[in-house]
Amino acid sequence: GEDVEQSLFLSVREGDSSVINCTYTDSSSTYLYWYKQEPGAGLQLLTYIFSNMDMKQDQRLTVLLNKKDKHLSLRIADTQTGDSAIYFCAASPMDSSYKLIFGSGTRLLVRP
Amino acid sequence: DVKVTQSSRYLVKRTGEKVFLECVQDMDHENMFWYRQDPGLGLRLIYFSYDVKMKEKGDIPEGYSVSREKKERFSLILESASTNQTSMYLCASSVSGGGAVTQYFGPGTRLTVL
Numbered sequence: 001g002e003d004v005e006q007s008l009f010l011s012v013r014e015g016d017s018s019v020i021n022c023t024y025t026d027s028s029s030t031y032l033y034w035y036k037q038e039p040g041a042g043l044q045l046l047t048y049i050f051s052n053m054d055m056k057q058d059q060r061l062t063v064l065l066n067k068k069d070k071h072l073s074l075r076i077a078d079t080q081t082g083d084s085a086i087y088f089c090a091a092s093p094m095d096s097s098y099k100l101i102f103g104s105g106t107r108l109l110v111r112p
Numbered sequence: 113d114v115k116v117t118q119s120s121r122y123l124v125k126r127t128g129e130k131v132f133l134e135c136v137q138d139m140d141h142e143n144m145f146w147y148r149q150d151p152g153l154g155l156r157l158i159y160f161s162y163d164v165k166m167k168e169k170g171d172i173p174e175g176y177s178v179s180r181e182k183k184e185r186f187s188l189i190l191e192s193a194s195t196n197q198t199s200m201y202l203c204a205s206s207v208s209g210g211g212a213v214t215q216y217f218g219p220g221t222r223l224t225v226l
Binding site: 092103 | 116143147152153154155156157160162202204206208211212213214215216217218219220
């Protein structure tokens, strides 16, 4: 089945760009998602990308998808302290319209 | 705005107790989910329901059961709580259908089993 992997921790300085990486195993995954979890809260959808796209931009967020390498990244421009959170990558397998396979989450720490 | 609420933010129970975690959503979503979240393991699906009284096992259903008697409410039951069920439990809901489907999450219940 699908497996999604992320590095566990990233630390950046305020104002720098952050890049959070994710790899997945199932090349037939139709949609790939980024969720954000702030301390003490549930997950919120940040953005998603359809598998036939290479890039999607939404204000400070840029998602890049390399389908050949099964690699997804989330770039946050001008990172702020309010961006400190856990970021989860998730994949939607082709054989399931409802199921999401989540990575382990990357904890982003933004230093002032 | 979609709202998913969970009955408790924090819960402390003893080994062997029966535990009920409740989740309610207000957007008439067909699908509801229970996950557990553990550090370094991400979210793992326990059970899923796609309609009233309908359920499917997720990746880690052992030791858990669920109930969905009304569309808006999905309950997770620990029949006999054990210490290895100490975790954060997250409920989510979504609509059915093709395309990108957003799951909306509740704030979570942190369960400690002593």
